[in-house]
Structures are given as C-alpha cells and as structure tokens.
Amino acid sequence: MSKVSVVMPxxxxxxxxxxxxxxxxxQTFYDWECIIVDDxxxxxxLEIIKEYSKKEPRIKYKTFETNTGSAKVPRDTAINMSTxxxxxxxxxxxxxxxxxxxxxxLRQIETNADIVMLKIAQIDENGVINQNKFNNxxxxxxxxxxxxxxxxxxxxxxxxxxxxxxxxxxxxxxxxKIIENIFHNFNIDEYDTRQMIVSAKNxxxxxxxxxxxxxxxxxxxxxxxxxxxxxxTNDLIKKLIEDNFNKNDNxxxxxxxxxxxxxxxxxxxxxxxxxxxxxxxxxxxxxxxKYYYIKFKNYKYNIWSFPFIKKILFAYNYxxxxxxxxxxxxxxxxxx
Numbered sequence: 575m576s577k578v579s580v581v582m583p584x585x586x587x588x589x590x591x592x593x594x595x596x597x598x599x600x601q602t603f604y605d606w607e608c609i610i611v612d613d614x615x616x617x618x619x620l621e622i623i624k625e626y627s628k629k630e631p632r633i634k635y636k637t638f639e640t641n642t643g644s645a646k647v648p649r650d651t652a653i654n655m656s657t658x659x660x661x662x663x664x665x666x667x668x669x670x671x672x673x674x675x676x677x678x679x680l681r682q683i684e685t686n687a688d689i690v691m692l693k694i695a696q697i698d699e700n701g702v703i704n705q706n707k708f709n710n711x712x713x714x715x716x717x718x719x720x721x722x723x724x725x726x727x728x729x730x731x732x733x734x735x736x737x738x739x740x741x742x743x744x745x746x747x748x749x750x751k752i753i754e755n756i757f758h759n760f761n762i763d764e765y766d767t768r769q770m771i772v773s774a775k776n777x778x779x780x781x782x783x784x785x786x787x788x789x790x791x792x793x794x795x796x797x798x799x800x801x802x803x804x805x806x807t808n809d810l811i812k813k814l815i816e817d818n819f820n821k822n823d824n825x826x827x828x829x830x831x832x833x834x835x836x837x838x839x840x841x842x843x844x845x846x847x848x849x850x851x852x853x854x855x856x857x858x859x860x861x862x863x864k865y866y867y868i869k870f871k872n873y874k875y876n877i878w879s880f881p882f883i884k885k886i887l888f889a890y891n892y893x894x895x896x897x898x899x900x901x902x903x904x905x906x907x908x909x910x
Contacts, residue, residue, distance in 0.1 A: 698787070
C-alpha cells in the first residue's frame with residue numbers, strides 16, 4: 575500500500591492533464607499512487623491517461639460511460655478506489671511544486687496533524703505564474719501555525735484566508751456528510767472542504783505552492799445555470815457553522831454576510847444573463863432566489879453591521895430587493 579493516494583477527476587483535459595501528471599511523476603517523494611476517474615471525456619483525455627498508465631504503474635484509472643456534469647462524483651469515486659491512509663487532491667488542469675508531497679508528509683509526521691494545507695498560487699493558460707493573485711490572502715499568515723479545525727474553518731468564511739488543498743487523513747474524508755443530489759454537486763466542494771476542516775483535531779500548514787490554473791473556458795469563468803447552486807451550498811455551510819459554534823461566536827455574522835452575498839450575486843447573475851435563459855427556467859431561478867431570500871430573512875441577524883449596499887438590499891422585503899437589484903444590475907439593453 576502506498577503512503578499517499580493522489581486523486582484526480584478529469585473531463586476534457588487534453589490540453590493540461592500532461593502537465594498535472596508530469597508534476598506528480600517528477601515529485602521528490604516516490605511512495606504514491608494516483609487514481610484518475612475520467613468523467614466521459616469527449617476529447618483525447620482518456621488516450622493521454624492510458625499512455626501515462628502504461629508507462630507509470632503507480633497511475634490507475636477508471637472512466638465513466640456517461641458524463642455526470644460534476645467533478646465531485648469522479649473525485650469521490652477516486653477516493654473510494656484509493657488504498658492509502660492519506661489523500662491529496664490534484665485537479666487535471668493544476669500543478670504541484672516538485673517537492674510538495676515530500677513536504678506535506680514530513681510536516682504531517684512532525685505535527686501529527688489530521689490535515690496539512692498548502693499555499694495556493696495561480697498560473698494562467700500558458701503556465702505563467704500570477705505573482706499577485708493570492709498575495710493578500712497569505713500576507714499576514716504564519717505557516718508555522720497549528721490550528722484546531724474550528725480555528726481553521728473561521729479562516730474560510732467570508733473569504734478564504736487559507737487554501738483548500740493539501741494532505742488529508744482518510745478518516746477525515748470518511749466522516750463527511752455525503753450529499754446525494756447530484757444536481758447540487760457543482761458547488762458542493764465548498765461544503766465538503768469545510769466539513770473536513772471543522773472535523774479535524776489539528777491542521778498544519780506549509781509554505782509550498784499548489785498551482786491553480788486560471789482557465790477562461792472553465793464553468794466557473796462563464797455563465798452556467800449551475801452557478802445558482804451556491805444558494806444551496808451556503809445554506810449547508812450555514813447549518814455546519816450553527817452545529818459547531820456557539821451562538822455568540824463572530825463566525826455566524828461572517829457566515830450570514832457570505833449568505834447575503836451569495837443571494838445578491840445570484841440575482842445579479844440572473845439579471846445580466848436573462849436573455850440566455852429559457853422562460854420556464856428563468857421563473858424557476860427567480861423562485862429559487864426568492865426562497866433563499868425569505869429563508870434568510872427569517873434568521874436572526876444584525877444586518878446593520880454589513881456594508882451599506884447590503885443593508886439597503888436586505889433591510890425591507892423581497893419586492894424592494896427585486897426593484898433595487900433590477901436598477902443596479904439590469905443589462906437588458908446591452909448586446910441587443
């Protein structure tokens with residue numbers, strides 16, 4: 575059994591997957607296995623995976639006959655296929671620094687941590703590193719810190735102060751609540767990662783990069799109906815926070831602000847893209863936004879601690895919210 579399992583979901587990754595796999599094969603740490611689950615790619619991704627698997631016995635793969643539309647299903651399948659006690663996530667268009675696994679393992683041995691987290695850096699489609707993208711995130715962060723899971727999850731609400739990639743004890747993954755509805759799986763990694771973090775006894779960090787690739791063709795960069803699933807995910811994260819923190823903890827205010835921002839962002843997304851959405855789906859999405867707006871209004875919260883525009887949008891009722899956001903974000907005359 576290998577010391578570490580690297581799990582990788584893939585879909586139409588022919589342009590970048592070789593870079594990801596080369597960054598793994600060239601690691602200074604040798605005792606790993608890689609499990610790739612391909613989500614019914616229609617390009618040459620599977621051919622590339624097969625070629626690497628022939629040359630490198632540590633790489634194993636499985637392919638789906640039908641696309642699931644989400645990285646979660648192939649990722650969870652890869653986790654279930656893996657054999658190691660320690661799991662590392664690597665997406666098929668991203669990269670490792672060449673000593674990442676060695677440093678992760680050594681830091682875990684040193685600290686006995688349940689999770690060891692990496693620093694995230696960004697590379698563009700040509701592999702050029704964006705030196706400024708995440709600088710502010712880590713500007714004041716001490717990588718010698720060892721935090722409890724509850725301390726660490728506070729650094730993920732409102733904005734991510736820490737990254738979500740690293741080395742995870744399999745027991746942490748096994749304790750996740752699995753969301754069965756695959757239609758909500760696009761954004762569910764946000765929930766899954768926080769589940770793992772909050773359940774950890776302790777979390778260590780290393781100042782070594784996981785290179786997250788900026789891909790302009792990615793679903794996260796273009797309009798897609800699945801982006802509205804952030805409403806569902808934020809509701810799950812809010813429940814996670816309520817279950818793990820006392821009511822006086824400031825994390826609740828941060829979570830409520832994140833919840834509000836998600837609703838406003840979805841309303842903005844709907845208004846700016848309404849000409850791309852079928853009428854029945856438009857009505858359905860409007861009702862979805864209204865549902866989460868009303869649900870949030872029924873929570874106890876102190877809205878006056880929020881920035882001015884958030885106060886105005888949420889201080890009254892849904893009719894005012896619709897009108898105000900229409901004025902702010904409606905672009906119906908653009909591009910016609």
